[in-house]
Amino acid sequence: MRQPIQAVTPKTEYAEVIGWVHEVRDLGGLAFFVIRDRSGIIQVTIPKKKVTAEVLETVRNISRESVVRVRGQVKAIEKAPGGREIVPEELEIISLAESPLPLDVAEKVPAELDTRLDSRFLDARKPRVRAIFFIRSAVTCAATAFLASRGCINITTPKIVAAATEGGTELFPIAYFEKEAFMNQSPQLYKQMMMAAGFESVFEIGPIFRAEEHNTVRHLNEATSLDVEVSFADHNDVMELLEDLIIHVYETVAKTCSNELAELGIELAVPKKPFPRIPYIEAIEIANRTIEEKIAFGGDLSPAAERAVGDAVGTHYFIVDWPTDTRPYYAMPYPDRPEFCKAFDLMHPRMELASGAQRIHDYNLLVERIRAKGLSPESFEFYLKTFRYGMPPHAGWGLGIERLVMTMLDLGNIREAVLFPRDRHRLTP
C-alpha cells in the first residue's frame, strides 16, 4: 500500500512510496534518488553492493521525472530531507520519462513564462508552482463555504448567450446551430434576474470571456469571476460582505496553507476591517500628486494611478462615489447628486480586484440610462422585462479570482495564477 511521502517519518519501519524522480546522483558505490510526490520528498539510497540485481538493473535505466515505486526499509538519517531515507528492496519504473525534458523541473535554469506555459504539466510539478494552485483551490473552496454560510445560493448562469451584457463589442461569437450567439462576458444580467426571481442572495464562481485585444500582465481572455448579488441591500452592505469575504479567504489560506506559503516565501498579512473608503475625486487627487499623465475628472484610473493610490493607502481599500458616466448603465445614481453613483471598486494596493454597485431597480430609470449610453433597450428586452414585475432593490459585485490570487501571492503576471491561460496569442495547451 502506497503511503504519501510526508507520512513516512524517521520512526516508520517499512514504506512504499510512488512518486517522481526529482534528483539522481551516482557516487560509484552509492546511488541516491530524491523521490517527490505532492506531499513532499524523500531520499532513496542504493548501496549498490547490497541491493538485488533487479534493483540495480532498474537504477541504471531510471531518468529524471520518471514515476517510480519504491518499497523498502526506512532509516533515520540526519542529513537527508525529513531525517529519513528508504533503502529499496523493490524499485519499479511505472512510467519512464524521456530525456531531455522540455522544461527543467528542478528549476536550476529559470525558464521564460511562455516556455513554462507550453509545458505547463512539467512546470506545475515545481513545488513553487504547485503551491500557487493549491492556494487557489483553498481560495475558491473557502469562498464557497463562506458565501454558503451567509445564506447565498450557488447559481449557475448560461455561458452561451444571445446578447452582450454591456452592449460592447468585446465578445467571442459562437455558431450556435443556425443562430449567432456569444460567450458571456459576465453573469451580471443573470444574477440581477435572480433578484427579480426572489432568490435574495446568490453567488457564482465561473468563467467569463472577453475578446479584448490587449495583451497585458493583468488581463486574460478567459478568466474566473466570483459574482455576488444581494437583494434589499445597498452598496455599503455588499462592500461589507466583500470585505468579510476577503478577510475570511486570507485567514483560511494563512491557516491551512502554511507549507505552500513557505514554499513561496510569503508571510501573509490578513487585511483588517474596515478597508478605507476613498471617494473617486480624492483618489484621482492622490494619484495626480505623483503620476505624470494626470487623470481628468471622469477618467478611469490608469495602472500608474492605481499604483500611486495603492502606495499612499498601503492596504486593501475601496474607491467609492464614481462619476455616473464612468460606470455601466445599471449603477444606481445618488438621488441627490445623480452625476455620482453608488458604485465602488475594491482595490489591492497593486490593482483593482472587484467592481460593484447598488443597481438601478426602477424600470424607467434603467431604460433612460441604457439610452444615455447609446444602447438600445430593445436588445435588453429579456433583462428589462424582469424589472416590470416586482424588482427589489439590490446590489452586488464581481471579483476576479486570478487577481485575488495574483495579489495575495505577489505574482508578476496574472498567467501565473491560471493553469492554462488564454490570451490573444495562446490557445494551447
Added chain:
Amino acid sequence: MRQPIQAVTPKTEYAEVIGWVHEVRDLGGLAFFVIRDRSGIIQVTIPKKKVTAEVLETVRNISRESVVRVRGQVKAIEKAPGGREIVPEELEIISLAESPLPLDVAEKVPAELDTRLDSRFLDARKPRVRAIFFIRSAVTCAATAFLASRGCINITTPKIVAAATEGGTELFPIAYFEKEAFMNQSPQLYKQMMMAAGFESVFEIGPIFRAEEHNTVRHLNEATSLDVEVSFADHNDVMELLEDLIIHVYETVAKTCSNELAELGIELAVPKKPFPRIPYIEAIEIANRTIEEKIAFGGDLSPAAERAVGDAVGTHYFIVDWPTDTRPYYAMPYPDRPEFCKAFDLMHPRMELASGAQRIHDYNLLVERIRAKGLSPESFEFYLKTFRYGMPPHAGWGLGIERLVMTMLDLGNIREAVLFPRDRHRLTP
C-alpha cells in the same frame, strides 16, 4: 430594519418585512395580503377604518407580485399562516408589478415548461421551483466541501480549446481572434494533464458544451459537470469515492433542506453503500428480458434498457466491465482480457449519472487506442506529450450535476434543474 419573514413569530411585537405580494383579497371593510420572501409568507391584515389614509391609498394601488415594505404590529392569530399577521402602520410599494403577469406565480393555472422558461424570473418565484435551485445549491456546495475534505484540489481548466476531447464533431466553433477554436465538451484531457503535473487528485465543477442536435428531456447543450481525477488509483478506488460523494450529498440535502424537500413532496432516501456492481454483459441480459428492442453486445444501453435494469436493481448501481470498443480511447483495457475495459457508469434507477474509468497511462498503448478509434494522434499532441515524461496511473469520472438533481428530486425534464437552459431551440433568456 427588515426582518426575514420566517423570523417573525407570534411573539414578535413589531416587525418590518419586505417581500412580494403573493395574494390579495378585499373583503370590504378588511383587506388581506399575503407577503412572500424567500424564507416564508406572512399575512398582512388591513382593517380599512383603522389605518392611515396613506396606507389606504397604497392598498388601492397594489398589484400582485409587487415588492412592498410593511411595518407594523404583529398579532398572534391562529388561522393565519405561521400563526401571526401584521397590521401595517406603514405600507410602501417599492416596485409595482404590471398586470397581467406573463406567468401565474400562485400557480393556479399550471403552465407549459416553455412558457415557464420564457419567464423564468417569475417561474422561479414559485416556492416549488425555488426549492429545486436551493437544493441544487446545497448539492454543489456539499460536493465542493466533501472533495476538498478528501484532499482534492479544485482546478479550473479552459473552456476555450483548440481541439475536441474525443475527436467528435459535436462542438460549438468560436471565432477566437484570427483562429478557430471550440467550446470545450469536457475537462477530460485537462484533468488528466494535471495528473501528469503531479496534483494527484483534482476536481472541477464547471460548464461543458455539446452541440448535439437531439432535443430530449435528459440532454442539454450547456450542462454542468463535476469532474474528478485521482492518481495512483484504479476504477474501483474512484467508484468508491463517487459512492461516498453521492451519499454525502444526499445526506446533506436530507439534513439541511427539509423545508425544500417538503415543498417538493420528496421523502429523500439516502442510498446505501456499496452500490451493486453489475457487469455490462449482465446488464444487457437483464434489460433484454423485458425490453422490445434488444441490445446486442457492444451496443449502448437505450433509455428503455437503462429503465429496465434500474427497475430490476431498484437503487443506485454501477455498470462495470464495458466492452473496450464502446468507450473512449483513454479507457484502460483489462490486461488479461483487453476486449473489456476498466470503465464504469454510475446509474440512478432512471438513468446514467456519471461515467468513469481507470485511464491508460502508457503512451504507446494510448496512441494505439487513438488510432484504433480512427483519430489522429497529431491532433492530440498537447495531451499525448504529457504521457511521455512520467504519467502516473490514474482514474476518474465526470458526473452530471443536472442529472443528479433531476433524479434526486424526481423531475420530469432536465431543464427543470437549470435556471436558464440552453438547447437546440432555446438561447434566451
